[in-house]
Amino acid sequence: MTDIKATMDALPGLDHRAPxxxxxxxxxxxxxxxxxxxxxxxxxFWLSPGETLAILGESGCGKSVTAxxxxxILESPPGHITAGEIRYRGVDxxxxxxxxxxxxxxxxxxxxxxxxxxxxxxxxxxxxxxxELFRVHRGMSRSDARNRAVDLLDQVKIPGAxxxxxxxxxxxxxxxxxxxxxxxALALDxxxxxxxxxxxxxxxxxxxxxxxxxxxxxxxRNMGLILITHDMGVVxxxxxxxxxxxxxxxxxxxxxxxxxxxxGHPYTRALLESIPRxxxxxxxxxxxxxxxxxxTDIPRGCAFNPRCRYAKDPCRQDPAPPAYAIAPHRTARCxxxxxxxxx
Amino acid sequence: xxxxxxxxxxxxxxxFFGATFVVFALMFAxxxxxxxxxxxxxxxxxxxxxxxxERYHLDEGFLxxxxxxxxxLLTGDLGKSLTGxxxxxxxxxxxxxxxxxxxxxxxxxxxxAVTTGVYAGIRRGGLFDNGTxxxxxxxxxxxxxxxxxxxxxxxxxxxRWFPATTTKDATPYELLLPAIVLATTVIATQLRVTRxxxxxxxxxxxxxxxxxxxxxxxxxxxxxxxxxxLIPVIxxxxxxxxxxxxxAIVTEEVFNIPxxxxxxxxxxxxxxxxLVVGFVSVLVIIFLVVNLAVDLLYAALDPRIRYE
Numbered sequence: 001m002t003d004i005k006a007t008m009d010a011l012p013g014l015d016h017r018a019p020x021x022x023x024x025x026x027x028x029x030x031x032x033x034x035x036x037x038x039x040x041x042x043x044x045f046w047l048s049p050g051e052t053l054a055i056l057g058e059s060g061c062g063k064s065v066t067a068x069x070x071x072x073i074l075e076s077p078p079g080h081i082t083a084g085e086i087r088y089r090g091v092d093x094x095x096x097x098x099x100x101x102x103x104x105x106x107x108x109x110x111x112x113x114x115x116x117x118x119x120x121x122x123x124x125x126x127x128x129x130x131x132e133l134f135r136v137h138r139g140m141s142r143s144d145a146r147n148r149a150v151d152l153l154d155q156v157k158i159p160g161a162x163x164x165x166x167x168x169x170x171x172x173x174x175x176x177x178x179x180x181x182x183x184x185a186l187a188l189d190x191x192x193x194x195x196x197x198x199x200x201x202x203x204x205x206x207x208x209x210x211x212x213x214x215x216x217x218x219x220x221r222n223m224g225l226i227l228i229t230h231d232m233g234v235v236x237x238x239x240x241x242x243x244x245x246x247x248x249x250x251x252x253x254x255x256x257x258x259x260x261x262x263x264g265h266p267y268t269r270a271l272l273e274s275i276p277r278x279x280x281x282x283x284x285x286x287x288x289x290x291x292x293x294x295x296t297d298i299p300r301g302c303a304f305n306p307r308c309r310y311a312k313d314p315c316r317q318d319p320a321p322p323a324y325a326i327a328p329h330r331t332a333r334c335x336x337x338x339x340x341x342x343x
Numbered sequence: 344x345x346x347x348x349x350x351x352x353x354x355x356x357x358x359f360f361g362a363t364f365v366v367f368a369l370m371f372a373x374x375x376x377x378x379x380x381x382x383x384x385x386x387x388x389x390x391x392x393x394x395x396x397e398r399y400h401l402d403e404g405f406l407x408x409x410x411x412x413x414x415x416l417l418t419g420d421l422g423k424s425l426t427g428x429x430x431x432x433x434x435x436x437x438x439x440x441x442x443x444x445x446x447x448x449x450x451x452x453x454x455x456a457v458t459t460g461v462y463a464g465i466r467r468g469g470l471f472d473n474g475t476x477x478x479x480x481x482x483x484x485x486x487x488x489x490x491x492x493x494x495x496x497x498x499x500x501x502x503r504w505f506p507a508t509t510t511k512d513a514t515p516y517e518l519l520l521p522a523i524v525l526a527t528t529v530i531a532t533q534l535r536v537t538r539x540x541x542x543x544x545x546x547x548x549x550x551x552x553x554x555x556x557x558x559x560x561x562x563x564x565x566x567x568x569x570x571x572x573l574i575p576v577i578x579x580x581x582x583x584x585x586x587x588x589x590x591a592i593v594t595e596e597v598f599n600i601p602x603x604x605x606x607x608x609x610x611x612x613x614x615x616x617x618l619v620v621g622f623v624s625v626l627v628i629i630f631l632v633v634n635l636a637v638d639l640l641y642a643a644l645d646p647r648i649r650y651e
Contacts, residue, residue, distance in 0.1 A: 073554045105557035113555075118548035123570050123645055133556055168646040184556070 004137065004188075007103055011091045018090030020224045021047040021070070021109070021192050026084035028065050028248075030295075031077060037295035039065040041248035041303075042084070044323075047192065047224040052215075054227045054239035054256070056271070058292050062248035063228045067194045070226075071111050072101050088192070106133060110185035114197040116177035120169035126153070126180045127165035133187045152183040156213060175206035179213065186217060193218070194226045199234065211238055232275055236260060241329075244268045247293055247303035249320070254330040264332035266308045266340050302333070310336045344642065351638055355631050362627045363416065367409050370620050412620075421621035424610070430621040433606060438625070440513045441595070441602035445587040447518055448525035453580050456530050460537025461572070465564060467542050475538075479531035487528055491597040494524045508599040521598040525591060529583040536579050540572040547571070574645050581637025585630040 008014070028040035040062040047053050055063045068074045070086055072093065086093045088108060093101060113119040121129060130152055131145035140148070146165065153161035156179040169177060178198060185193055195214065199207035215238050218225050229235060235242060235256065242259050244252040244267060252265035263269040273286040290307040293299055299306055305315040314335050315321070323331040326341065334340060387395075396402050400411050415421060421430035463472040498520055499507035505520035544550065545568060553563045592604035599605075603622060610618035642648045 068551075071555050073551055102557045102559065105555060107557065111555045113548060113552060115548065119552045121549040121553070121567050121571070122647060123574075124567075125646075132558070136556075136558060136562065170647050184552075 004103075004107055007100075008108065011089075011096070011100060011104075013091050015090035018087065019046050020049050020089065021226075022085075022087045023066070023070065024085040024087070026066060026069060026086065027082045028062070028069050028074065028079060029082055030079050035296040038298060039079075039248055039295055040069065041298070043245065043248065043250050045243045045250055045253060047226060049191065049224050050218070050222040051241070052218065052225040052227055052239045054229060054235040054242045055245055056229060056232065056235060056242055057245035058230060060292055060295065061245045062295075063245050064196055065248075066245075067111065067196050067226065067228055070194060071105060071109060073105075073111075103137075106185075106190065107137060107188045108190055109192040109194065110188070110190040111194040111196065112178075112181050112185045112198050115201045116174070116181045117169060117201075119181060120177065122169055125166050125168055126172070130165075130180075130184055130187060133184065137188055148187070149183075152187055153180070155186070155217070156180070156183045158183075174202050175210060178202060178206075178210050182210075182214065182217070186221070189221065190223065192224045192226070194228065196228045197230070198227075200229070200231070207234070214238075232271060244271070247298050248295070249303065249333065250323075250331075251304065251334070252330075252332040253323075254327075254332075258327070258330060262341055264326045264330060264337045264341050265304075265334045266310045266336075267304050268332075269340055270307075302335075310334070310339055312336070347642055347648075348639065351635055355635055359628065359631055362631075363413070363624055364409065366620060366623050366627065367412055368405075371405055371408065416624055421624070422617050424615055424618040424621075426615070426618075430618055433618070434603075434622065434625055437601060437603045437606050437622075440518075440600060441588055441591060441604065443513065443515065444518050444522055444525065444591060444595075444600060444602060445584055447515065447522035448587050449529070449580060449584045451522055452526035452530040452533055452583070453576075455526075456533035457537050457573070457576065460534045460576075461541050461564065461569065463534070464538040464541025464545065464572070467538075472538070475534060479534055482527050483531045485527070487524065487593050490527060491521070491524050491594050494520060495597060509601075511601060513600055513602075518600070521591075521594050521600060525587055525594050529587065533576060533579055533583065537572060537576050540575050541568060544568045544571045570644060574641065577640055577644060578637060581633055581640075585633045588629055588633075589626045 023046070024044050026040050026043045027038075030037040030039055043062065043066050045053065045055075055066070057063050065074070065079070068079075069081055070093075074081070081094060084094075088104065091104075093104060096104070120126065127146055127149045130149035131140075131142070134140040134145035134148050135142070138145075150161050150165050153165055158164055158176055158179050164172075169180070172180060178201075181198075193214075198214065199210050202210060211234060214225070217223070227235070227239060239256045241253065241255050243250045244259075244265065246267050252259065252263070252268045254264065259268060260272065263272055267288075270286070270288045274288060276285055288307055293303055293306070299316075301317045301319075302308070302311070302315045302321050305311040308315065312335075321333045321335050323333050324337055326332050326337045332340075400408055403411075419431055421434070424430050424433060459475055463475045466472050495507055499505050506517050509517040509521075549571075550563060550568060553567045554560075558567075588603065591600075591602060592608045594600070595602045595605040596608055603626070607619065607622050609615075610622065
């Protein structure tokens with residue numbers, strides 16, 4: 001059996017006292033024939049063990065690209081990480097040779113994708129796809145690996161795991177398939193789990209079950225969870241902290257309750273106002289006017305300024321607003337955060 | 344899986360009757376005076392005419408004749424060729440040679456097409472990819488009537504790497520050059536389909552998952568991508584196998600291989616009706632069996648078909 005702990009301890013710069021995961025000033029761009037799309041423009045956040053960080057934002061704000069950069073599965077070309085650091089326990093993953101980087105994947109940092117039907121290989125049984133992890137990373141025998149696969153399906157509460165292990169992805173329902181995905185991500189006991197819109201493709205009732213399961217498994221294992229979503233309802237229930245992303249930047253970061261009570265960035269505020277609420281039934285819903293900027297042509301200054309009702313001249317000029325510390329443990333990239341907070 | 348096989352077998356029987364019916368109807372419609380054709384130049388006497396009409400049921404209607412033809416076909420009695428030889432005997436001589444040739448050709452083509460196609464797909468847009476594109480275009484542009492004699496001239500006559508013609512036994516070594524020539528006719532399409540399929544599958548979400556699992560690129564390609572990519576390629580290879588068995592006429596003529604195409608070509612030239620119909624009927628059966636095998640293989644590769 002491959003000793004994974006020894007392999008991990010040999011990572012250069014490993015420091016068990018360092019933060020579990022720290023992303024610093026990450027820049028990712030896609031070089032396409034139509035120009036350079038700047039998908040991530042200086043994203044920074046951190047994650048501690050047992051904590052849930054929600055990354056919130058509209059489609060195209062760079063949240064999935066950030067996740068793929070952390071995993072090291074960015075399609076390249078066209079994707080390129082141009083600046084920044086991704087540190088796992090002090091180890092700069094971006095400087096790691098590919099062979100070691102591959103060991104970090106699934107062993108220490110794992111990921112769940114949105115659409116489990118397309119994310120699972122249609123021509124192999126779920127048992128094969130789960131057992132593969134143990135065979136490749138742990139050098140287990142075929143039968144040992146298969147038994148572990150059954151255990152995993154049990155852990156994610158799939159009924160009849162012993163027989164279902166031989167089924168193919170298309171034979172599972174949407175919710176059960178997402179459980180298989182979760183089992184696959186948790187197979188090698190990672191410390192960080194990145195869930196990219198894990199419930200978006202599911203029914204509302206199934207969504208709640210999956211989120212409940214994720215929360216339970218996270219508690220048992222004291223895992224750090226990065227939950228990528230555009231659904232503020234999901235976030236409120238499970239997240240500890242929220243990072244709101246817009247045009248490839250974290251525009252606001254705050255503990256979950258603070259942000260719902262008093263948003264510090266106009267974009268967060270607009271997002272909250274666009275949630276339908278029962279007590280405002282019958283009234284016109286507030287929507288954010290305009291569209292997110294094209295990533296090939298991000299506005300000068302604050303990227304949100306063309307859609308912002310607080311925007312004034314300084315917002316339209318470079319440099320973009322810095323991350324103001326607006327309260328303990330809170331930052332917002334808005335020159336006029338005081339107005340937004342309503343002080 | 345069992346239900347799938349039964350359903351496919353039933354479909355096959357239906358196709359068999361349909362296809363042989365068409366073949367027979369074409370022959371029936373094309374019949375001018377089969378007795379005169381059989382007798383040749385001199386005038387057929389009335390007694391001979393009566394005897395032959397009796398033997399071949401020529402005075403019966405179309406459906407009755409079809410019935411006799413089917414009965415013969417199913418009991419392995421295909422009648423006699425105009426040369427006087429038993430057609431079933433001729434088939435027994437010709438088929439093994441052709442099957443060997445076609446299998447060898449398909450094996451060569453598939454092995455080269457799949458490996459090259461996968462590498463071209465991985466390095467899409469690179470030098471290797473564009474190089475193979477050029478090669479396949481060249482092969483596609485070269486008709487077999489040019490390629491077969493050319494290969495014979497260069498590799499057999501000049502370089503003497505292979506024998507120029509085959510003997511009656513047609514050993515695999517003798518069949519190698521004709522098989523390579525035959526392979527070139529199908530290799531281009533197989534390669535392009537493999538390449539496109541690989542390119543498509545590399546973009547699939549499950550590939551991203553496989554990479555997120557920390558698998559080495561080699562494993563991602565040859566375990567995860569390949570099996571998915573092969574699904575359309577297998578169908579094509581099966582169709583090609585059928586085509587090669589029936590369509591090796593030019594190659595078998597050039598290399599003097601005593602196979603099905605060789606006999607068929609001679610039968611058509613000498614207007615040997617019973618021979619042509621007999622050979623074509625068996626071709627239909629072979630084609631159906633190959634297609635069934637392909638469909639079963641297809642189901643083995645893609646579970647979604649198996650459980651439909």
